[in-house]
Amino acid sequence: MPTDVEEWKSEVYGQEIRDHLMEFAEEGWESIPDDEHDAWFERFKWWGLYHQRAGQESYFMMRIGTPNGVLEPGQLEVVGEVADEYARGPAENPEFGAAYADFTTRQSIQLHWIRLEDVPEVFDKLESNGLTTQQACGDSWRNIVGCPVAGKDANEVVDALPVAENLNETFKGDEDHSNLPRKWKVSVTGCREGCGQGDINDLALEPAEKNGRMGFNVRVGGGLARNEPRLARGLDVFVEPDQAEAVSGGLSALFREYGDRENRYNARMKFLVDEWGAQEVRETLQEEFVDFELERAGEDLRDQYTYNAGTGPAAGSHDHADGAAADGGVAAQYPGGDHDHIGVHPQGDDNFYVGLNVMVGRMGAADCLELAELADDYGSGEVRLTQRQNVIVTDVPESELDAFLAEPLLDDYAPDPSPFERGSIACTGTEFCSLSIVETKNRQVRFARWLKGNVDLPDGIEEFHIHLSGCTASCAQPQIADVSLRGMKTRKNGEAVEALDIGLGGGLGEEPRFADWVAQRVPADEVPGAIENLLANFAEVREDGESFREFVENRDEETLAELIEPEETSYTDPYMHNTKLTWYPYAEEDDMDDGPAPVASDDYPVESDD
Amino acid sequence: MTAPLRVLDDGAWLSVSDSRAVGVGELWRLSGFCECEQADFVVEGFTGTGVDGRTVEVRAYGTCIVCNEEGPTDWLPVGRLVDTDTPRRTDGERGVFHKLANSAPAAGAGSRGVTRQPATRSGSSENL
Numbered sequence: 001m002p003t004d005v006e007e008w009k010s011e012v013y014g015q016e017i018r019d020h021l022m023e024f025a026e027e028g029w030e031s032i033p034d035d036e037h038d039a040w041f042e043r044f045k046w047w048g049l050y051h052q053r054a055g056q057e058s059y060f061m062m063r064i065g066t067p068n069g070v071l072e073p074g075q076l077e078v079v080g081e082v083a084d085e086y087a088r089g090p091a092e093n094p095e096f097g098a099a100y101a102d103f104t105t106r107q108s109i110q111l112h113w114i115r116l117e118d119v120p121e122v123f124d125k126l127e128s129n130g131l132t133t134q135q136a137c138g139d140s141w142r143n144i145v146g147c148p149v150a151g152k153d154a155n156e157v158v159d160a161l162p163v164a165e166n167l168n169e170t171f172k173g174d175e176d177h178s179n180l181p182r183k184w185k186v187s188v189t190g191c192r193e194g195c196g197q198g199d200i201n202d203l204a205l206e207p208a209e210k211n212g213r214m215g216f217n218v219r220v221g222g223g224l225a226r227n228e229p230r231l232a233r234g235l236d237v238f239v240e241p242d243q244a245e246a247v248s249g250g251l252s253a254l255f256r257e258y259g260d261r262e263n264r265y266n267a268r269m270k271f272l273v274d275e276w277g278a279q280e281v282r283e284t285l286q287e288e289f290v291d292f293e294l295e296r297a298g299e300d301l302r303d304q305y306t307y308n309a310g311t312g313p314a315a316g317s318h319d320h321a322d323g324a325a326a327d328g329g330v331a332a333q334y335p336g337g338d339h340d341h342i343g344v345h346p347q348g349d350d351n352f353y354v355g356l357n358v359m360v361g362r363m364g365a366a367d368c369l370e371l372a373e374l375a376d377d378y379g380s381g382e383v384r385l386t387q388r389q390n391v392i393v394t395d396v397p398e399s400e401l402d403a404f405l406a407e408p409l410l411d412d413y414a415p416d417p418s419p420f421e422r423g424s425i426a427c428t429g430t431e432f433c434s435l436s437i438v439e440t441k442n443r444q445v446r447f448a449r450w451l452k453g454n455v456d457l458p459d460g461i462e463e464f465h466i467h468l469s470g471c472t473a474s475c476a477q478p479q480i481a482d483v484s485l486r487g488m489k490t491r492k493n494g495e496a497v498e499a500l501d502i503g504l505g506g507g508l509g510e511e512p513r514f515a516d517w518v519a520q521r522v523p524a525d526e527v528p529g530a531i532e533n534l535l536a537n538f539a540e541v542r543e544d545g546e547s548f549r550e551f552v553e554n555r556d557e558e559t560l561a562e563l564i565e566p567e568e569t570s571y572t573d574p575y576m577h578n579t580k581l582t583w584y585p586y587a588e589e590d591d592m593d594d595g596p597a598p599v600a601s602d603d604y605p606v607e608s609d610d
Numbered sequence: 611m612t613a614p615l616r617v618l619d620d621g622a623w624l625s626v627s628d629s630r631a632v633g634v635g636e637l638w639r640l641s642g643f644c645e646c647e648q649a650d651f652v653v654e655g656f657t658g659t660g661v662d663g664r665t666v667e668v669r670a671y672g673t674c675i676v677c678n679e680e681g682p683t684d685w686l687p688v689g690r691l692v693d694t695d696t697p698r699r700t701d702g703e704r705g706v707f708h709k710l711a712n713s714a715p716a717a718g719a720g721s722r723g724v725t726r727q728p729a730t731r732s733g734s735s736e737n738l
Contacts, residue, residue, distance in 0.1 A: 005618075035627065038616055225620075265620075434622035488675075491650065520673075580633065
């Protein structure tokens with residue numbers, strides 16, 4: 001029996017949702033029939049609108065999909081202006097202020113507190129500047145991700161950006177692919193580092209060579225959500241760039257036809273690959289969805305992958321930073337960053353790109369506007385987003401580097417941040433999300449701040465990734481971090497408090513692995529102490545030259561659990577209470593009943609017995 | 611009068627009559643979930659919903675924070691459908707009983723309104 005969601009989708013879905021959305025926006029929030037809220041909020045996702053959590057009714061998160069993370073000149077300014085004018089809620093965030101944009105792990109942008117009545121104006125502004133929210137959420141092709149310096153990288157082996165752009169143009173709005181059983185996440189990578197994170201996508205195109213021709217090997221069925229993480233599995237298919245559209249469309253159609261529409265939990269491609277195996281997927285693709293002979297896989301470059309590989313910069317012999325040290329100029333002052341694009345790096349032309357750290361991916365609206373201006377002044381105006389929630393300013397001539405790096409804004413968004421700052425990723429959390437169990441972004445900022453001031457990484461460890469996800473949906477990709485944090489609850493002194501499970505040793509690279517969950521329900525205020533003690537124990541116990549990931553791989557979970565010694569420290573956590581039961585965790589009066597939502601189109605709270 | 615029950619957003623919450631009635635993240639005291647006399651159960655997701663008479667029930671997935679047992683629950687009552695317009699919860703995080711003072715199921719309510727649903731993971735699934 002189809003789910004309610006499938007029934008709603010069969011009635012109205014895809015492009016046609018827009019007319020209804022605009023009508024509701026015109027008439028105001030109250031015009032959505034009470035008994036159709038669930039259906040319309042589900043449909044609105046296709047246009048990038050996600051109803052915020054309980055206590056924040058009538059406000060929406062708006063996601064803007066930026067293919068491959070590329071913001072063309074002028075577009076960041078537009079994002080900043082929209083955030084400034086429309087993404088202001090009824091309360092401020094104590095770390096980030098009243099209006100901000102979030103850069104996500106899928107190289108997209110999220111704005112919050114968007115009012116339905118403002119959607120037409122926001123759409124007009126975005127779309128007149130080449131931006132769109134279309135298919136940013138919902139059951140279809142999501143924002144396509146890839147190496148954030150595709151087309152700029154001095155060592156790219158396949159020109160991936162035109163492929164990603166073509167897939168975006170082809171399958172955004174294509175009615176044949178607009179109503180899939182569930183989301184469809186695609187990664188296209190052409191660099192040697194593996195930074196497209198193809199292993200955790202439904203469909204991954206990864207660089208490969210066959211008989212002297214460069215193209216992509218195809219992998220399918222990766223993903224992290226819930227407690228069912230999967231690495232994408234090789235399909236034994238090689239495609240040249242001009243075949244990528246046909247094969248990607250064929251696989252999307254295969255998923256459309258054979259994905260599970262009766263059980264949304266089971267509807268992801270990873271479960272279809274589990275059930276069929278990669279060989280049957282390949283055979284079905286060949287027999288039913290492409291009209292040419294598929295080639296067997298080429299020789300991949302996975303043994304050269306260094307992105308999040310847990311090996312340290314020294315191992316990255318073919319990385320984006322190639323030439324930085326040899327250059328001897330400004331780039332050499334910012335070594336490293338070859339795994340996360342932070343710092344100054346040479347492009348394939350004579351220019352440089354500069355990766356800037358954005359704590360937990362959140363940038364104030366005013367800072368967005370200032371960065372857009374700096375990108376215009378010093379570079380081409382283009383800005384790119386990474387899958388580590390950071391930004392890259394591209395096309396900076398060497399003659400402009402010193403002046404750009406001296407800009408005061410870069411004190412807050414540094415090209416040379418501390419390892420704990422640059423290694424931090426956090427999802428949305430209970431600030432806005434229905435599924436999250438704990439507060440995340442502000443907490444992760446406080447974690448990084450405390451670790452920076454109190455903890456040194458052991459010798460030879462230059463990168464250390466800590467990813468905090470509020471639940472098992474894994475939007476912060478916790479399973480592929482050195483230290484994985486996942487929201488839970490526990491009791492401390494008899495009181496229910498927010499807590500985190502701790503996992504260790506996850507990452508990508510040639511041999512990706514998911515973190516081992518070794519400690520459960522550590523009270524959140526004891527987590528920084530646990531990380532401090534873990535690193536001290538690691539430094540003491542490690543064998544010579546053992547990386548942190550190797551250290552974890554070489555020990556059993558019981559041993560590792562003993563090395564995590566949670567304890568209270570000077571760190572303080574203002575979010576230990578049940579933030580999910582507040583209308584907004586940072587409001588002075590935060591009880592559910594104190595919030596203003598839902599808010600009517602005339603700005604007054606809607607009368608309600610809730 | 612119908613009272614559609616749905617688990618939505620990847621199991622994040624139970625919708626009763628298109629209103630959010632119960633969400634994840636709370637601690638519930640349960641009997642019979644694990645070997646603890648009374649489990650202290652973190653609700654991580656809902657996997658199905660149904661009704662037994664006027665009693666709204668859910669199946670949840672989560673973990674007992676006392677003994678570390680994790681998994682799905684049996685059917686749990688979370689409230690009752692009564693003749694008022696607004697769903698209400700009455701006992702916060704202390705227990706599993708949430709009084710849903712909502713539209714009473716009536717004749718012709720349809721399968722979603724009055725019949726216990728199979729325990730499928732029926733929520734829509736969205737990663738933010």
